[in-house]
Amino acid sequence: MSATSANSWLSSGADPDAPAGRRNPRDRPEKWGNPVTYFIALLFVAVCVAPVLYIVIGGFRTNSQITTNPAALPHPWVTTNYAGILKSTTFWGEFANSVIVALASTVGIVVLSLMVSFVIARYDFKLKGAMYSLFAAGLMFPLVIAITPLYIVIKDLGLIDNLLGVILPQIAFGLPTTVIILVPFLRAIPNEIEEAAAIDGSSRLGFFFRMVVPLSLPGVVTVGILAFIGSWNNYVLPLYILNSQANYTLPLGVQAFSSQYSSDTAKVLAFTSLAMLPALVFFSIFQKRIVGGLTGALKG
Template sequence: MSATTANSWSSTVDPSAPGGRRGPRDRPQKWGNPVTYFIALLFIAVCIAPVLYIVVGGFRTNSQITTSPAALPHPWVFSNYLNVLKSTTFWGEFANSLVVGLASTIGIVVLGLMVSFVIARYDFKLKGAMYSLFAAGLMFPMVIAITPLYIVIKNIGLVDNLLGIIVPQIAFGLPTTVIILVPFLRAIPNEIEEACAIDGVSRLGFFFRMVVPLSLPGVVTVGILAFIGSWNNYVLPLYILNSQANFTLPLGVQAFSSQYSTDTAKVLAFTSLAMLPALIFFSLFEKRIVGGLTGAVKG
């Protein structure tokens, strides 16, 4: 047998398998049911098609959209996007959304991690009731409580103020954060905490030196979910914010659509630029979200 033949033979067999037969990993994987793939592709198309239509529509003129709504731009028009990018209104609303998103995310992560640490690592009365209270918070979305929430915000003088958006978002973001982080913190072995105590590390030192680094996958997950949820929030800013100088991008899209209702192409360009940051952010950190949620389930 030649050397080439021997090499090709050795590459197709599993040495650890009895008789030199192929191992399970070397066997060709079977395709699943074609119907499953068809349904999956159908759902993907339903999700992606509207986004592509909005993005591509921004590169067209109103006459092109009226004449051939489903056709590609011919020629491609970049002025719609350039005019939006030159607008100070767009960048002001972008800055407002960024401030609200970052502040809400920091508040949700910091407070949620502290609460989760207490629930996961301390034994006290009503511990189960506290955890159940946060779990019950998942069943009450912000839309249900929007009227009493507006009254509370009005009474404390935060109407038409970005803090009137940030504080409620932190409160309504805590249940999801606690539910995800508690399993991470419970999974930290007690031996690590005992070793830190022997070395003279306080509970607070154990929290910052060990808990925070070990729970980083969960922290990143809840941070991403909080930021995306804040960026896309529309109902709360609609009730709280009155002046356009304080508008976030979701409200800006609505106001822009009303102002330029006859210029469909420009509205599509503004809409696509408004949703682009959240799409990019989610695409970049998608694996971290899945990994963090998987870790929570295993914990």
């Protein structure tokens, strides 16, 4: 085979040593999986997506359209429902409360869990295993179980009808999950890096901020996204703690709006879709980060 023909053969991606007429295995088209698997996956996707689409599209309809044909598309499309809600100061006030609670809870969960995980993963001390087991056991006790004693504690602290009374418990109940995820990330950091940092004169705090935080960033992003979405969608705790509508978060706002406009189904659907839209957009943008972070935790 000449040099020219060999170069053209290699540039085409074929194997020059392969017998004539035999195709490179890499040139073969990828086989599709079992059609039953795809059908089941599409079925699950449809079950999850269909209610969301119905709520969003329902906001573009009138009550008469919903009553006449609940499953039909809007004809004509109506934007007054969404426009009226977007002009409402009540909606934006509840939106601001949800943003404050979600951001404060996320920052508190990420900062505290990163510190606790660093100690558990990088230090040897008595009761280390018991401390880690305590956080693991916290996964078995959801917020609903402790809502009554938690309400009494918050009441004694004078935080009823206060956003801080929602933020602090969310931070406490968000720590177990984040610690379990972050500890494998911090354990995977080689000891040689810490020893080299110590030789360079870096303190333990310097090693934490300069090396640990950047190296564990995938896990930090993952737990931050999960904490934000969980806080945004939390309904039970604000229901018990917040009394005045001025302090309502969006999940409570949806309930109050549904009770107030129970006869206006289209407007209720519009309010509900706008309330859940930020969490859906946030999750859609960062879903790869979540999967990558959890994969790294499992490998660690």
